[in-house]
Amino acid sequence: MLPIEPGDRRRFEVGSEDLGFLIAGHGNPASRRVLVGDPAGELDELSGVPTEPAQLGGHKQLHETVASEVGEDLPIGIAVGVAAFPARTHSLQHLVAQLAGSSESLWRGVLGHLGKLTAPSQQAPAYRRTDSTCQHVHEFRGHMTSPDAAQHTASAPLAGMTVLDLTDHRGEFGPWMLAELGADVIKVEPPGGTSARAALPVRESNGATDDLRSWQFCAYNSNKRSIVLDLDAPEDRDVFESLVKLADFVYESGVAGTLAAARYGHGDLAALNDRIIHVQVTPFGLDGPRSGDPASELSLAALGGPANMQGIFERAPVKASIAQAWRHAGAESAAAGLMAHARMRATGSSQHVGVSAQAAMTWTLLNAMETYAICGRDFERSGTVAQLAVPLEMRYRTQDGWAIGVARGVATGRLLEWYIEEGLADESWRVEEWDTYDMRAAAGEPISRNFDELYQAMVGLCGRHTNAELLQRSMVLKETIAPVHTVADLVEFEHLRARDFWRPTEAANTTPVELPGGPATIDGVRIGTKRQPPRLNEHSVEIRDQIAEAAADHEHSAQPLEWSVGTAELPFAGLRVADFSWIGVGPITAKALADHGATVVRIESSSRLDGLRANPPFKDDVIDVDMAHFFGTFNTSKLSIDIDLKTPEGVEIAHRMIAWADVVVEAWTPGTFARTIADDDLIAELNPQAIVVHTSLLASGGPMSALGGFGYHAAAIAGFYPVVGWPDLPPDGPYLAYTDTISPRIITTTLLAALDRRRRTGQGCVIEAAQLECGLQFLAPELANYGESGTVATRIGNRDPEMAPQGVYRCAGEDRWCAITIADDTQWATLTKLMGAPPWALAPELSTLDGRLQAHDAIDDEIAAWTADQDAATLERQLLDAGIAAGMVQRSSDLLADPQYAHLGFHRWLEHPRMGNVPYSGHQYRIAGYDHGPRHAAPMIGQHTFDVLSEFLGLSDDEIADAAAAGALG
Secondary structure, rough: OOOOOOOOOOEEEEOEEEEEEEEEEOOOOHHOEEEEEOOOOOOHHHHHEEEEEHHHHHHHHHHHHHHHHHHOOOEEEEOOOOOOOOOOOOOOHHHHEEEEEEEEEEEEEEHHHHHHHHHOOOOOOOOOOOOOOOOOOOOOOOOOOOHHHHHHHHOOOOOOOOEEEEEEOOOOOOHHHHHHHEEEEEEEOOOOOOOOHHHOOOOOOOOOOHHHOOOHHHHHHHOOOOEEOOOHHHHHHHHHHHHHHOOOOEEOOOOOOHHHHOOOOOOHHHHOOOOOOEEEEEOOOOOOOOOOOOOOHHHHHHHHHHHHHOOOOOOOOOOOOOOOOOHHHHHHHHHHHHHHHHHHHHOOOOOEEEEHHHHHHHHHHHHHOOHHHHHHOOOOOOOOEEEEOOOOOOOOEOOEEEEEEOOOHHHHHHHHHHHHHOOOOOHHHHOOOHHHHHHHHHHHOOOOOHHHHHHHHHHHHHHHHHHHHHHHHHHOOOOEEEOOHHHHOOOHHHHHHHHOOOOOOOOOOOOOOOEEOOOOOEEEEEEEOEEEEOOOOHHHHHHHHHHHHHHHHHHOOOOOOOOOOOOOOOOEEEEEEEEOOOOHHHHHHHHHHOOOEEEEEEEEEEOOOHHHHHHEEHHHHOOOOOHHHHHHHHOOEEEEEEOOOOOOOHHHHHHHHHHHOOOEEOOOOOOOHHHHHHHHHHHHHHHOOEEEEEEOOOOOOOOOOOOOHHHHHHHHHHHHHHHHHHOOOOOOOOOOOOOHHHHHHHHHHHHHHHHHHHHHHHOEEEEEEEEHHHHHHHHHHHHHHHHHOOOOOOOOOOEEOOOOOEEEEEEOOOOOEEEEOOOHHHHHHHHHHHHHOOHHHOHHHOOHHHHHHHOOHHHHHHHHHHHHOOHHHHHHHHHHHHOOOEOOOOHHHHHHHHHHHHHHOEEEEEEOOOOEEEEEEEEEOOOOOOEEEEEEEEOOOOOHHHHHHHHHHHOHHHHHHHHHHOOOOO
């Protein structure tokens, strides 16, 4: 008997009736149901009511038949006639999502659609994928298993894996993400607990115990178990070593972290477990000239580059006012760990990973990373002016706040009727070809209206309406004007409520407060577990009790591990990806696989260009679709085909690509791909084992699902704009499309977990992720803090409530700055000596944090006077050598010359057919013994069309010629 999981479909007979049933639920037996279809209505006396076996009465045979198939007793619902179900239910996955854990009323009438939903949406073509590229290997390694651990379902693809988490606030997001995907994460804490239990923001007492006061800790440890081990004590060392033998991953923070202090190196862990994945989340990497330097959130924002692009030019560069650097690094560590796990399967040996927070911050620069090498200049911070083909202001005052939009040509064309209606434009505006306006304007070709006129029209429109009015109508017109939300707005945002996004915390002795739910769904079920952060040492007894049993299992059942694709050099070689996405999130996700060996084909259309091909930096400022490095950075190691998907022949080629692929990625507005190319059911017919990734701004299933847009829209809706900038100025927000830098970390991790599950089960799945919901994971502590205390996170420049002074100070040279963080009284005394012990700095009141916070403005003025004539790089090194976290604010030209990046091989210089030898930013982590990064330059549009159609899809020359004649090829 095969295991039953949510979404499984079977057909069976009861008497003469041929009925269908499916399983719905979250994997928890208490929430799982069996639905039995009865289109004819012969069982209508049980219509839709989830029924216990004893209540089935005369339908005992029905229950026995179902139970024999399922292998367990589950409540049974009978669905009769035509389903009265929401129109958005266009696939079985959506059906299961609606049913999972829902009330009884939602079960009524559902399976009247069962035949329609489970039948192929069209006859499966002859080129349907029928081969299996993955070997189904079930491994038995004697893993630890939490009593509350997720069952091994699609929404918990890492169930059965064990993670030892020794991180502090600098890395805890990574293990948290693995726990969201089903892994059993054990928080190994020192006596007294991890320092992360005191991280800001902290809750008001409200009955909370000291170990659960930190909202940062509660947010990113809500799904873990806790055990305290003194690694200097022999007995606890034995327990730790037993855990290592049973674990899949060990995570820790820093270069010389907890394990180094306890005399454990990677070699020691590998000796205990030759398949262990050891991940260290560090400021700069495991080795290199910066590896031993102190670091802070501010210095990482400076050295990584985002500070240079945030704020207005007239003031100092600025970081986000809430913690972000370590959340980025932690999220990246989850993907890095699973990449290393794949390589372990290819090599059969343990892996050691070093994640660089500096590199993670550099990747938030998007198109500003390599710009100096591409066009000979650095981009500069400019508030909310977008660095696009033509610089455009994005922030607009509304009747009740601020909104984000871009007054480009395409936007003007979509909003034109509204403009004319409001008297902001006249009929003469209709003569302009707005769809091509932006490229023509950038190239200096004739245009009928200048950008200032477009900007003033949007200024007028926004000034007349509220954020809600602008959002609603702009969604209808398909040109988003996004509200700048605060955390207070987010908890009331209707779309999140409709998608059942929020989850209550379940911390002992505290009032429940809502935290973000899991950042993605798999087969319609949201990933993640209940939000119950562990008390210190809460699970010590059960973990210790489980060790002996798990170790005994390990002795008798350890088996060789297999991986169906990949080599030691390229762990994803052989994997095939059809990348239908565009702009940032989807392409970056697919690139992660391409760089590690997967064959990724980017399906493009010259009739509907990826917007990144039309935006800077352009090589040598030549505006051309094949000279745009913005596109290039996100699409290394890929192939490109140019297909017109508006033609039947183009759609036919798309279907063949789907049948060819192991993974299908798309990033269109929800439902668009299903309507125009293939819905999930057709994809399953074409390729039963495919893993499908849908990513969009807000995802399906809510009132705003149709909202299109980009990462800057999502960043505004997600509440990031108010927490970046200066308190006396309007919100500046993070640089450009900020959620495009968060979402790929989360989606890549989810995809890698799904791939590992497919290896073990042979089952594909459908992943859906909203940029909004991914982004909100990086605001979880601030959202919880608002829920409890009403505190609204806002911008405070570069300051910190627990450290002073902290700031970015002007140095010698044009726009040169150095970030400095004084973490405690000792560092203040050190800085005082470096400054020559000026009398003002020796004032007794400045010897305490409270005194320095009170005098921060005056201190900043004095430090700025001291740094004004100093070289920023020299000052940085002087401060670092004294043990003070500092960093020159680096721009693209500095990053390209950074000695740490040179040591890590971060930039990969690759030959592009048009651009020549150009740099591509590399990976934000290094796996020891593995030279990884972008493998070849990004493709020109359609560069590989013929090769892919002939070699991968098997089309003959005549068939390709026919497709070209039909207009399907670009």
